[in-house]
Structure formats: C-alpha cells, structure tokens
Amino acid sequence: MRQYFGTDGVRGRVGEFPMTPGFAMKLGWAAGQVLGAEGVKEVLIGKDTRASGYMLESALEAGFSAAGVNVALVGPLPTPGVAYLTSTFRADAGVVISASHNPFYDNGIKIFAQGGRKLTDEQEQEIERWLQVAIEGGMTCVESDKLGKARRIDDAAGRYIEYCKAVLPGYLSLNGLKIVVDSANGAAYKVAPAVYSELGAELISIHDKPNGVNINAHCGATAMQSLRAAVLEHQADMGIALDGDADRLMMVDHTGIVVDGDELLYLLAKDAKAEGYNGGVVGTKMSNLGLEQALAAIDVPFKRAKVGDRYVMAQLKKTGWRLGGEGSGHLLSLDHASTGDAIIASLRVLTCLLQQQATLFEAKQDMQKLPQTLINVRYTAQQGHDPLEDPAVKQVVIEVEQLLGQTGRVLLRKSGTEPLIRVMVEAVDAGQAQACAQRIADMFT
Numbered sequence: 001m002r003q004y005f006g007t008d009g010v011r012g013r014v015g016e017f018p019m020t021p022g023f024a025m026k027l028g029w030a031a032g033q034v035l036g037a038e039g040v041k042e043v044l045i046g047k048d049t050r051a052s053g054y055m056l057e058s059a060l061e062a063g064f065s066a067a068g069v070n071v072a073l074v075g076p077l078p079t080p081g082v083a084y085l086t087s088t089f090r091a092d093a094g095v096v097i098s099a100s101h102n103p104f105y106d107n108g109i110k111i112f113a114q115g116g117r118k119l120t121d122e123q124e125q126e127i128e129r130w131l132q133v134a135i136e137g138g139m140t141c142v143e144s145d146k147l148g149k150a151r152r153i154d155d156a157a158g159r160y161i162e163y164c165k166a167v168l169p170g171y172l173s174l175n176g177l178k179i180v181v182d183s184a185n186g187a188a189y190k191v192a193p194a195v196y197s198e199l200g201a202e203l204i205s206i207h208d209k210p211n212g213v214n215i216n217a218h219c220g221a222t223a224m225q226s227l228r229a230a231v232l233e234h235q236a237d238m239g240i241a242l243d244g245d246a247d248r249l250m251m252v253d254h255t256g257i258v259v260d261g262d263e264l265l266y267l268l269a270k271d272a273k274a275e276g277y278n279g280g281v282v283g284t285k286m287s288n289l290g291l292e293q294a295l296a297a298i299d300v301p302f303k304r305a306k307v308g309d310r311y312v313m314a315q316l317k318k319t320g321w322r323l324g325g326e327g328s329g330h331l332l333s334l335d336h337a338s339t340g341d342a343i344i345a346s347l348r349v350l351t352c353l354l355q356q357q358a359t360l361f362e363a364k365q366d367m368q369k370l371p372q373t374l375i376n377v378r379y380t381a382q383q384g385h386d387p388l389e390d391p392a393v394k395q396v397v398i399e400v401e402q403l404l405g406q407t408g409r410v411l412l413r414k415s416g417t418e419p420l421i422r423v424m425v426e427a428v429d430a431g432q433a434q435a436c437a438q439r440i441a442d443m444f445t
Helices: 021-037 052-066 079-088 121-137 156-165 191-198 225-233 261-274 289-297 309-319 342-356 360-366 391-407 430-444
Strands: 010-013 042-047 070-076 093-097 106-113 150-152 178-182 202-206 238-242 249-252 281-284 302-305 323-325 331-333 372-378 409-414 420-426
Touching: 021 042, 021 052, 021 093, 021 106, 021 121, 042 052, 042 079, 052 070, 052 093, 052 106, 070 079, 070 156, 079 093, 079 106, 079 156, 079 342, 106 121, 156 191, 156 342, 178 191, 178 225, 191 202, 191 238, 191 342, 202 225, 225 238, 225 249, 238 342, 249 261, 249 342, 261 281, 261 289, 261 323, 261 331, 261 342, 261 360, 281 289, 281 309, 289 302, 302 309, 309 323, 309 331, 331 342, 342 360, 372 430, 391 409, 391 430, 409 430, 420 430
Parallel strands: 042 070, 042 093, 070 150, 178 202, 178 238, 281 302, 281 323
Antiparallel strands: 010 106, 093 106, 238 249, 323 331, 372 420, 409 420
16 A cells, blocks of 8 residues: 555645655655666656745755756646656656645645656555655765756747647648637646647637646636636637646536536547547546446447546556546547646547537537536544444445435545545436435535
C-alpha cells in the first residue's frame, strides 16, 4: 500500500504535511534516487498558477539536485503539456506541481516517466521507501561536481500550442465558429485561447487572469455556471471548460446544456468506429450506464476500470484499445496524446463535429444518460476505522440496491485526493436517484 501517493500523485493542503517545502525537497530527492538508478539524468518540472507552486518548485529542484538529477523548468503549463514536452526535450521524466481541480490552498506533485506515462505502482512504492529514509534519517548529497543543474525553458508554451494545433486536420478550420473558453484561471490560461484563435475560431476567453489564488474558483470544468451564461449571452456555438491543470474537459452546447466526459467519449468512439476503429472503450465504475448502452448499440465493447485515469490507462494497455475516459472529463485518445489532454480532446470533438457538419447538441442525441446523483461527503479520518465498512452504512446500501433492482446502481468510494466519500446513485428516475443518494450520504454525517 502506498502511504503518500494517491490516484493522482501526492496532494494536500499547502503548509500541512505532506505539502510542505521540506517534504517536497525530500520527495524530489527520493524520486531522484529511484529514477536516477533507472537512468534518469534530467527531469522537466511544470506547474499550474497556484502561488504555492513557486515554493514547491524550488524545494523539488533542490531535492533533485542533491540526488544528482538535472532540472528543466517550464513554468505554468498544462499537465499534458508537461507530459508532451518531457518527450520532445528528451527529458527522462516529468513533474507537475498541481492539485488539478482542487481549490488554491491545496497543491500536489505528479511524476511522469519518459513519454508522459504515469509511474507504476511499484515505482511509487520504491520512491516512498526512499522518502521514508529521508524523513527518518535525513538526505544525503552527491559530490559537488555531480550535483544536478537547473535550466529554464522559455519557449515551452509555444511548442505545446503548435503540437495541439496539429491535431485538427489541415483540411479543416474553426473559421465561422464562435467558442467560449473557460481556462479556470489555471495552467492553460495562455495556451488554450491561443490554440483556438489561431485555428480560426471567434473566441471569447473567460477566467484567464490567474492571480495565484483564483484557480478553479467558481469556474472551469467543475463549476460550469459562468460558462453556460457566457455561451448564451454571446450566442456562441459552444463552450469549452478546462480544469486547473487542463487535463479535464467539459463542454456546453449552444443551448447552454452541459456535455460531460461520458457524452464526449461516446462522440469520439462513434467517430472512431466510423473511421474503422475495431477496439473498445474503457470507462470507470462511475461511467453512466447510458454510455455503456449507447456503445453497445453501435457494437463497441466497453469495460469498466477503477476510478482514476491511471486505471483507465492500465486497462487500455491490457486490452490494446485506444479510447477511454471518465464522466468528470478525463479523456484518453492514445492515437493523439499519451495522457489525458483537455485541449487535444476538445479538438478531436471539434473534428468530429466539422466532419459531420453537426452541432454539439445534434451529435450527442444518440446517447441518453440515466439520471445520476453524486454527493461528496467530507469525513474525518480515524485510525482503524473505515467508514465504508460501517455495518449501518452497508445495511442502508443493501436496502437501496434492493429498491433499485436492475434499473439502477449504487457506488461508494473514497476520493484518492481528498478526505471525501463519494456517494453515487444511478436510477431511471432523477428524483429517486437523488433521494437514495441523500439517504446513504446522511449515514456519514
């Protein structure tokens, strides 16, 4: 079992263990020990727009240097951009300082292997072993002539913009489309508007003025109200919402209706099928039953992985399939990107729409989602007590499942990034889904 790494790296509240400069330095050193032994000589470090990123960046740089690993700094850049540039700059690994969709007072550290691949569980466990050595006994330091050096890369954003633009086929253009883009005051605040406008779209850019503390604040892929309002106000063709590190994509059609990751994944799968794709799609336990039913209707196989894009990726590798994702907007299209990339996923959706000469509203009609209620309940961790194993909770779940029968689903899980219990209920009737989810959620309060 990993002690510090969750489903998306190490994450926590800044200033509290483990998100302290001391821990970040030891993590950099521990990662340097493990990755250095595997031949890593340089690590590329990017970050989102949180003020705490400067502090953690400096601490990680010191840790890697002490382990004899060079560092290349790219500044604010989407997580998938760091994954891409890790390859193009011939770096041996990449690090992103971001807490993704979390509030500004949280931060996190994600580590990529060469090619933008997430570390294996075994690699993370080995890093934690070295981390414990540093925590208990202190860090060592290589000889002065072997210390890692640091350099700053100034044209990283421009390279990533060109990479994204190349995803839209050369015979297509966004000319004539009016698009609202919400960058969540996050890592994509410069690159996302540039990509769409340079491809010809009439662009309205919102939430693109980060100040270190407004990332994800009532904006982005986790708070769609302002994007919906802007689409309607400007009579735009669609809206595109990214999260703080731009690996999640949500969209809004011209009527102001949110189009989530499950629906977007279906659009990508349907288009791929028409182009001759013979593989299947990987979703998660949280994926809407409507996605599974719609894929079955077009003879596309579907598998569910554990929640978290790392597990979707693992299932894709196991099956050899190329498409996967989550309703939250993590979308994997391995023919075009090695990791979840919101900008590239949006360009793939736009390609589908342009080729079909259809609006987003029209294209999504073939998939009908079942009403799904998700309630996040914050809990206080108590040693030796697992709230999901509480007999009273289990009994209520049994009763709800008996009530729903074959027409719905219940899923309880702990968040991998926050102290939350996620209660999901799916049912044919929205009111029933809400009532059942609330009944279960009340057991944790």
